[in-house]
Amino acid sequence: xxxxxxxxxxxxxxxxxxxxxxxxxxxxxxxxxxxxxxxxxxxxxxxxxxxxxxxxxxxxxxxxxxxxxxxxxxxxxxxxxxxxxxxxxxxxxxxxxxxxxxxxxxxxxxxxxxxxxxxxxxxxxxxxxxxxxxxxxxxxxxxxxxxxxxxxxxxxxxxxxxxxxxxxxxxxxxxxxxxxxxxxxxxxxxxxxxxxxxxxxxxxxxxxxxxxxxxxxxxxxxxxxxxxxxxxxxxxxxxxxxxxxxxxxxxxxxxxxxxxxxxxxxxxxxxxxxxxxxxxxxxxxxxxxxxxxxxxxxxxxxxxxxxxxxxxxxx
Numbered sequence: 001x002x003x004x005x006x007x008x009x010x011x012x013x014x015x016x017x018x019x020x021x022x023x024x025x026x027x028x029x030x031x032x033x034x035x036x037x038x039x040x041x042x043x044x045x046x047x048x049x050x051x052x053x054x055x056x057x058x059x060x061x062x063x064x065x066x067x068x069x070x071x072x073x074x075x076x077x078x079x080x081x082x083x084x085x086x087x088x089x090x091x092x093x094x095x096x097x098x099x100x101x102x103x104x105x106x107x108x109x110x111x112x113x114x115x116x117x118x119x120x121x122x123x124x125x126x127x128x129x130x131x132x133x134x135x136x137x138x139x140x141x142x143x144x145x146x147x148x149x150x151x152x153x154x155x156x157x158x159x160x161x162x163x164x165x166x167x168x169x170x171x172x173x174x175x176x177x178x179x180x181x182x183x184x185x186x187x188x189x190x191x192x193x194x195x196x197x198x199x200x201x202x203x204x205x206x207x208x209x210x211x212x213x214x215x216x217x218x219x220x221x222x223x224x225x226x227x228x229x230x231x232x233x234x235x236x237x238x239x240x241x242x243x244x245x246x247x248x249x250x251x252x253x254x255x256x257x258x259x260x261x262x263x264x265x266x267x268x269x270x271x272x273x274x275x276x277x278x279x280x281x282x283x284x285x286x287x288x289x290x291x292x293x294x295x296x297x298x299x300x301x302x303x304x305x306x307x308x309x310x311x312x313x314x315x
Contacts, residue, residue: 001211002070003045005312009288018283025066030083035075038067070312071126080122086278094270102159110151117143117191123315125224127205128198139195146194150187177244185237189229196225206309215300220291224313227285235281243269289313
């Protein structure tokens, strides 16, 4: 079992523990760490883990937890590390939420889903294998299909409203205020499920409490993908819904009296909600997932007497 997974298993038992860990691991300043520094830190952690000469410091683990894939041990590209997720998605969320033209909405949603899908693909479980085809090519093909479908679905209500000139206040409220939250939540979950579908088609590695790989489980892969999809739906569903509700309450209470100040206030609210929801979303389920013996396939159970098994859930 990778050192990062061991750390998450030991220190991330409760939601509060995971939230506090992610709040530190998502620090954008970690993106400034060089590849050489990350490799040295990871080597130090592995040496300390084997010799038990010194306790591993939390900040050392944060560097590697946000920069190194626990399954492949490869350094994650800078733009797709967890600390880069908010700085990149924030402007895409803001731009996508204020579009009034279907063509512009389609374009920005395509860009938004392209990044989040690539992030999901790179940070997913890295153990699925395939012999008859290139797994990476299949995931890229599935991802492109999911991105195109999600962008079209997201822009469809606005296109429908503009095409048939449905400009009533009720239609404006539904299409521009109420629909984006569930649509972005559902499409975000959809792209996660599609691009990571090989994980429950081929299975992912499961380990015992000592970190020894005991088999490949499709049920564990399905559990990992569904948990990640649900957390992504909560993240973006809330990020698009809560700012609209807060802005509505502010306008009704006349908290913002100058109309020119509405845009800066809205940007601040969206930023605050996304910054708060990101560690909440990542903390909903343990990074080092656990699956009970009764939930695994018989062929895995026949080779071990363990009762608890672990796997990398991915992000």
